[in-house]
Amino acid sequence: MTTGQSHLFYQSRQPRPFLDRGEGIYLYDTEGRRYIDGSSGAMVSNIGHSNPRVLAAMKAQMDRATFGYRLHFRTEVSERLAAKTAALMPEGLDRVFFVSGGSEAVETAVKLARQYALTQGQGGRWKVISRFPSYHGCTLGALALTGYDPLARPFDPMMRDMPKVPAPRTYLDRDNLSEEERGLKYAEMLREKIEAEGPETVLAFLMEPVGGASTGALVAPDSYYGRVAEICCDYGIALIYDEVMTGAGRTGRFLAAEHWGVTPDIVAMSKGFGAGYAPLGAVVARADMVEAILDAGGFQHGFTYAGNPLACAAGLAVLEEMEAQDLVGNAARMGDLLKARLNGLMARYPFIGDVRGKGLLLAFELVSDRETMAPLPKEWNAYLELVELAYARGLIIYSRRTRGGAEGDHFLICPPLIITEAQIDELMAILTDSLDAFAAARGLGVLEEAPAS
Secondary structure, eight states, rough: OOOOOOOOOOOOOOOOOOEEEEEEEEEEETSSSSEETTTTTHOHHHHHHHHHHHHHHHHHHHOOOOOOOTTTOHHHHHHHHHHHHHTTTTTTEEEEEESSSSSHHHHHHHHHHHHHHHHHHTTOEEEEEESBBBBOOOSHHHHHHOOOOHHHHHGGHHHHHHHOEEOOOOGGGOSOHHHHHHHHHHEEEEEEHHHHHOGEEEEEEOOBBBOTTTTOOOOOOOHHHHHHHHHHHTTOOOOEEEOOTTTTTTTTTSSGGGTTTTTOSSSEEOGGGHHHHHOOOOEEEEHHHHHHHHHHOOOOOOOOOOTOOOHHHHHOOOOOOHHHHTHHHHHHHHHHHHHHHHHHTTTTTTEEEEEEEEEEEEEEEOOOOOOBBBBBOOOGGGGHHHHHHHHHTTOOOEEOSSTSSSEEEEEOOOOOTTTHHHHHHHHHHHHHHHHHHHHHHHHHHOOOOOOOO
């Protein structure tokens, strides 16, 4: 084990132990402590850690070749993964481009939309509307589309900011509208923004079908999704779904888009697509878009490791393992159970203001007043404190600030899709103990034991 001064720098000085090994939903440090991976890393390890069949597939590919540059060779494994990926997509999405991560996937999707617009004689289209809050990546191009101030604002002079519409956080609304009406209200904000920007200048609308880090598993009313698709169609604008976090079964369907019967023009995936076994992501688009770009001279874009055979071998084995274990179905079943257990916490902790999400992409938000949804005092940094309390007890959860990064506290509970009911019991016991400790430290009221759920 490395000792002394580290030459590796991280995002902060927060100390962490050395990782020894991973098994299933558990991680072990070199001191022998066990942790439940309650967030699948950063919502990545969908099939759990150290799956022997995935490791065997990677070893078999390593014995053949670990790299073949895509301009020099096709590889059987990348072709097989592309075919399998296309077969899992909604009808009409059948052309795949591989990348190494989520930021790359988002930038690839946007550049594909732009090059397609050029082939259609629509060079004036360049604006990509996204939502605030949202998260789409940390490279400068993806960051311009991200709605999270602490990450984006330091780099404002270095990038071209893109127009935003409010994310459909209807749980904060205090009006007389039904959820269906609220969904339509937020969708129509997109139409208003397109008109304000000039429809001839708008290229695409980029959205997370279920919110990720910046909104904590935000799910819009059902009415929102179809209306947004209609608006994009009305204006000839590409609809891009950022399924980097939601894709590969996380929400109880292979794509979150399937919950609402929406077929976007382009889908970006990563995270659970490679499940942490290798850096891998994919962009999937309509064939007519890709053919038009190729006919015009080719896709002016790419990355060195796009379609890397070792990464593709891992990804193909991950998809096969998901099918063999019915992990998409398990995500739906265990997600319903876990969400019910999280909802049950609201009876014990008045400072939990909302529980939301789909499948095993779930979150809860802490507030000072459940009626008004006013956040806890921002100087408490509750989003950090509860994470540390849970970590000390052997549970890893993921947090961000809910209100655009300035304040508010939400926590993502997103264990691997292999989790069992007994393991959910184990996770919930540690989470409850951590919430008790947080409440005691902050002088927050705790009610008697929550009713069984």
